[in-house]
Amino acid sequence: MKSITIPSLVIEKLQLKQKDKVLLSLDEEIIGGQVLTIMGPSGSGKSTLLNWLVGMLPSSFDATGKLYLNGADVSQISSHQRHIGLLYQDPLLFPHLTVEGNIAFAMPKGNKQDRLDEISDALKQVGLSGMEKRCPQSLSGGQQARVALLRVLLSKPKAILLDEPFSKLDSQLRQETRQLVFDEIQRHSLPAVMVTHDESDAIAAQGKVITLDKLI
Amino acid sequence: MLSVNKICQHSFAGFYKALCYLLLLLIPQQALFASESQSNAAAMWENIEMRGTQQSVYFHAWGGDQQINNYIQWVAKQVKQQYDIDLHHVKLTDTSEAVSRVLAEKSASNHRNGQVDLVWINGANFASMAKHKLLALDWADKLPNFALTNPENNPAMTRDFGVPTEGMEAPWGQAALTFYYDSLKVEQPPQTLAELLSWTKQHPGRFTYPKPPEFLGMSFLKYALIILNENQPDNIKDKLYQAATPESEAQTLPALWNFLDELHPNLWRQGHHFVANGLALRRLSGDGELQVSFTFSAAEIPSAIARYDLPDSTRSYRMLDGSLSNIHFVAIPYNSPHLDSAKLVANFLLSPKAQAKKQQTSVWGDSSVLDLSQLSPTQHAYFDMTEKRHLSANIINVDNTRLLSELHPSWSAVITKQWLARYGVQ
Amino acid sequence: MIVANTFFTRTVRTSPMVMIALLVVPVLGGLLGVLLPAFGWFPALGATEFGLFGFTELFATPGIERMLLLSYGTSLISTLLAFLITVLILASYFNSPWLKRIQRLLGPILVIPHAAAAIAIGFLIAPSGFLSRLFSPWLTGWDTPPDWLFPHDPYGLSIILGLALKELPFLLLIALGVLAQPEIGKVLKQQHKVASSLGYCPMTGFFKVILPSLYGYMRLPILAVLAYSSASVEIPLILGPNTPPTLAVAIMQWFSDVDLSLRIKASSGAIVQILVTLSLLLTWWGIELLVKKCSASWLTNGAREHGGMIIKRFTDVITFIMVSTIALALLGMVFWSFAGFWSYPNLLPDQFMTMHWQSALTQMQTPLFNTLVIAFSSTLLAIILTLLALESEQQSNKTISAVSGLIIYLPLLIPSIAFLFGLVWMFEQVNSQHTYLNVVFAHLLFVLPYVFLSLANSYRRLDPRFSSVAASLGASPSKIFWQLKLPLLISPILIASALGLAISFSQYLPTLLAGAGRINTITTEAVTLANGASRRTSAVYALMQMLLPALFFILAWLTPKIFSRARV
Secondary structure (H helix, E strand, O other), X not given: OOOOOOOEEEEEEEEEEEOOEEEEEEEXXXXXXXXXXXXXXXXXXXXXXXXXXXXXXXXXXXXXXXXXXXXXEOOOOOHHHOOEEEEOOOOOOOOOOOXXXXXXXXXXXXXXXXXXXXXXXXXXXXXXXXXXXOOHHHOOHHHHHHHHHHHHHHOOOOEEEEEOOOOOOOHHHHHHHHHHHHHHHHHHOOOEEEEEOOHHHHHHHOXXXXXXXXXX | OHHHHHHHHHHHHHHHHHHHHHHHHHHHHHHHOOHHHHHHHHHHHHHHHHHHOOOEEEEEEEOOOHHHHHHHHHHHHHHHHHHOOEEEEEEEOOOHHHHHHHHHHHHOOOOOOOOOOEEEEOHHHHHHHHHOOOXXXXXXXXXXXXXXXXXXXXXXXXXXXXXXOOOOEEEEEXXXXXXXXXXXXXXXXXXXXXXXXXXXXXXXXXXXXXXXXXXXXXXXXXXXXXXXXXXXXXHHHHHHHOOOOHHHHHHHHHHHHHHHHHHHHHOHHHHOXXXXXXXXXXHHHHHOOOOEEEEOOOOHHHHHHHOOOOOOOEEEEOOOOOEEEEEEEEEOEOOOOOHHHHHHXXXXXXXXXXXXXXXXXXXXXXXXXXXXXXXXXXHHHHHHOOOOOOHHHOOEOOOOOOEEOOOOOHHHHHHHHHHHHHHOOO | OOOOOOHHHHHHHHHHHHHHHHHHHHXXXXXXXXXXXXXXXXXXXXXXXXXXXXXXXXXXOOOHHHHHHHHHHHHHHHHHHHHHHHHHHHHHHOOOHHHHHHHHHHHHHHOOOHHHHHHHHHHHHOOOOHHHHHOOOOOOOOOOOOOOOOOOOOOOHHHHHHHHHHHHHHHHHHHHHHHHOHHHHHHHHHHHHHHHHOOOOHHHHHHHHHHHHHHHHHHHHHHHHHHHHHHOOHHHHHHOOOOOOOHHHHHHHHHOOOOOOHHHHHHHHHHHHHHHHHHHHHHHHHHHHHHHHHHHHHHOOOOOOOOHHHHHHHHHHHHHHHHHHHHHHHHHHHHXXXXXXXXXXXXXXXXXXXXXXXXXXXXXXXXXXHHHHHHHHHHHHHHHHHHHHHHHHHHHOOOOOHHHHHHHHHHHHOOHHHHHHHHHHHHHHHXXXXXXXXXXXXXXXXXXXXHHHHHHHHHHHOOHHHHHXXXXXXXXXXXXXXXXXXHHOHHHHHHXXXXXXXXXXXXXXXXXXXXXXXXXXHHHHHHHHHOOOOHHHHHHHHHHHHHHHHHHHHXXXXXXXXXXXXXX
C-alpha cells in the first residue's frame, strides 16, 4: 500500500501493445515535484504513452498494467475525471474566451470574486498583470505559454503531463519558460511526466530520463 | 437500285394516302357551303396547309394525366405523318401558366415570336386571355372540320361558359361531372345534393371537394348553386347565366353559403383543409380516406383501376338532380410564330379519326364534340368500334339525368372571393 | 508576387469579375423586375402609375397575418430544431465512432431533392400512410384511415418536420466538414482534449470549448438555410396547409393566377417575402447575441458536468426516431413504387409489380435527357469559373474580399421566388428563343455558390510550396494549374461536380420559369405528379430523383480510387 499523503504517480507494470506487438514496457514511480522525462524518436510510442496516461488510448492499442494517482487506482477512470493536467507545445488557448476566461474555465467552481482575485494574483506572479481582459491571440508566444501553464496549474491537477512543451519557443524564451514551469511543478509538488526531443529539456528537468527505442 | 425503288414507292404511297385523306376531310364542307365561298375557303385552307407543314408546334396542355399525355403523343405521331409537323407537348400543372407566359411576352413587346403555339383552355382562362387580347382571332370557325360539330344547331360549340368564342378557339371535347364510390364500402351512394348532405352527416370525413378557384372544386360549387336555386323564379335562375351583379349575388348566393355551413363540419378534415385538385381526390379515394368523390373525366376511373390507383370495386354514376357539363377548347395565342401549323393541328384534333380515338375508354374516354349525324359513313365507322370495358366505365344514371350548363364565368371570381373570405382562413 | 502576363493569367485575372457579374446581374435585375410591378408599374396590364395599391391589396388578403406567421414560424422553428439536433448529435457523439455512422446514414439525405423528401414524408404521415398502417388495427383499432391532422395541418407542423429533416443533414455535414479541416478540426479536437484534462466531461467540454468556435464557421450556412426555408415552395406546397398557405406558396399561386391583375399583388408579396426573410435573419442574429450574452459567465464558471448522460440518452432517442422516420419514409416510397392495390390497413401492398417502373421509364427518356444536359452544362460552367476564380486568388495572393464572398451567397440568401419571376422578364428582354440556355443560366445561379463553397477550402489548403517548387523548376502558371493543381485536386473537383449536378437536378422553380415550361426534367415531372393522382408513379419519380444524384456521388467517390489503384 502506497502512502496517501505524499503526492505520487505510479505506473505499474505497463505494457502497451499494438496487435500483440509490444511497443513499450514501463514500471515507474514519480513523487510530487519530480519530472520523469521520456525521450525517443518519433514512432517510439511516446504519444501513445501520454494517451494512455490521460485515458485516451485509441482502440487500436491494448494496454495492461495499472496507473495509481495519489494511491488511488485510476486506470479505469475516464479521462476527464482523472485530474491529470496536460501542457502541449501549442498553448491551445480558447479563442472565444479572454485570458481571464481561459483560466477561469480551468478553475473549480466557486465564488466569482475569489476566482477573479486568484487569477489576478497568478497573472502577476508570471509577469502578466493587467492582461486579464486581453484576447489570447493578441499575446506573444511566450505570454501564451505562460497563460497555458497557469490554466493547468489553477485547475488544481493531481499530476501534470508535458508534451514537447517548449519546442515551439526560441532558445531565450525557452529557458525562461522552462524554468518557470519546473519551478511551479516543484512549488505545487506535482508529479510530472515530460515527453521531449530535446536533450537540454531533459537536463533542465533534473529527473530520471528514459530513452525509448524506435521499434518499427 | 432495288432499295431506292422501294423508297420511292413507299413515299409515293404515303403521299397518295394523305391526298385521299384530304379529300375525305373536304367532303362535309362541300355539303354545307355554296360552291363559290366553298372554293374560296378551300383555297385558303390549301394555303394554310402549304405554309403550315414542316414546322414545330408547342402545345401547352395540362400534363397531369398519363392517359391524356399518351393521347397527345398519338396525335403528335399523326400530324408528323400527315403534315410533317413536330408537335411538342408542354406539360402544364395549371393552364394559367401558359396564360401568364403569353402575358409576359406581350409585356416584353414580343408580338411575333411567342413560345405558345396552341393551348388547351376553357372557362375563366379563356375569358382572361380574350379580355387581354392574347388570342388569335377568327380562325376556329374556318377550320374544315369545325362544320362537323354542327354549330348552327349546337350553340355550345361557339360559347365558352356563356362567352362567345368568336373564332378564337376550336372545340376539342366535352365532359360532365361524374361521381364515383367504392361499392365495397358504400352500399347506397348519395344521388342528389340533399342526399349528399345527409350522407356526410352519417359518414363524417369521407367527402370533400378541391379548394376554389380550382376548376373541379368550382364546378362542384356551381352544381350546388344551380340545384339550390332551382325553386327560384325563372328570372332569378337566368341571372346565373349572365354577368354577376350585387343584386343577383344577393338573390342566389346565400343558399349556397347556408348549404356549405352545414356541409363543411362533416367534410374530410372537418373542412379545415381542402385538396388542391381532382387528382388529389382520386388519390385520397384510392387510400380509402374518401368514400365518395367526383371527377370531370369519367374515363380516368377505369384506367386508374387498371393502374391500381383505385380499388377494383369502384363504380361511377351521375347525380339524379343534374350533372354540370362543359366543353373544352384549343386556342392559338396572338403571337404564335406557327399560326398555320397550329391550325392544322387544331383541325386534326377535330377530325373524326382523332375524336373517335379520344372517346375510347381505353384511350382517354373524353366525349366527342362532333355531331354524329353530320358524318359520312366512313367517318361514322371510326365511332362504331366496340371495346371491352371495366364495370366502372358504365356510368349509372347516364341516360336518366339532365346536363346542367355552365354559369357565366364572372360567377367563378365572385364565388372564389366570397368562399375565400368565409372559409379560406381557418 | 510577380505574375507573368499570358493569356492564361489574363483569363484567370478577369474570372472573379465574370463570376461576380454572373451572380449579381441576374439577381439584381430579377429584383428590379418584381420591384417595378410591386409599386404599380406593369405596362402590359395598362398600369403605368406608381403607387402602393399592390401592397394595400396584399394586406387586405384574408389571412395574410396567418400566411406571414406561418412562413416566419415554420422556417425559424425548423432551422432552430435542425441546429439544436445537429449540436446535440455532435456533442453526444464527438470522438465517438457513431458520428461517422450517423454521417453515413444522413449524408445521402442531403442529395434528396426537397420535392422528393416532401413526397416521402407525406406518404409516411398521411392518415393512410406507413406510420398509421404500422400501428393499425392492432393498437389503434382503425380499419379505415383516420381523419387526422397530418399532413397539411394548419400549424405547419408537417412543414417543420419536412424542413428540419432536410436541413439537419446539411448542417451536420457542414459542421463535420469544418471539423475535417486540419487547421481547424485538429486544433478544436486538441482543445477538447485540454478541456477533458481539466476535468470537463466530454459533453460540457463540447458546449464550452468547441461550440463557440465551431458556430462561427456555421453561421453563414445556417443563415442560408433559414433564408431558403422561409421562401421555399416545394415542401409547404406538398406538406403545408392551404387555408391559408405560406406566403411563398401564395405568391407563386398569385403569379400564375388566371386573374392577371394579381401579378401586382404577387410582386408586392415578393417584396414582403424579402422583408420576412430579412426579419428572420435579424431574429436569428438577435437570438445569437442573447445566447452569447447569457452564456458568457456560464462558460467560465468552472462547472464541469451538466447532466451529460441525460442529454446523451435524449440525443440517442432523438437520433433513433429521426433515422427511423427517414428509413420508414424511404421504405414506404419503395413499396408504393412496386405496389399493386394497397388496401388499408395492410402493412404491405396487396400485390407487388414492376409495372409502374416500366411505364415510367419509357416516358422518362426526354426529361432524363434534359435533366442530364442541363445539369452537366451548368456544373461544367460552375467548375470552370470556380477554378479560375480560386486560381486568381492564389496568383494575386489574397482571398476574395468579404463583399465578394457574400455575393457568392447572394442567390442562396435572397428568396428565389422574389427574383426568379423578374429574371424571366429579363430573359424576355434579352432573348426569348434559347430556352435551354436560359435554364442552364438560371441553374448556374444556384449551382455556382455550392460548387465554389465546396471547392474553395481544398483549393486554398493546397500546400503553396508545391507551386513554388514547380515554378522554380521552370513551370509556367498554366502548366502548374493544369499539370499540378488539377491532378492533385481531382477528388475534391469530382465531389464538387457531383454536388453541382445534385443541386441542378433538384431545381424546380428555376427550371419551370426559365424554361418557359418547355423543358421537362425529372424534378418538374415529379412535382407535377406529386399533385397528381398516382402515388405509385409519383413514388417512382421521387425515387428516380434520389437515385440520380446518388449515382453521381458514388461515381465521384469511386473514380479517383480506381485511377489511383491503376497507377499502383
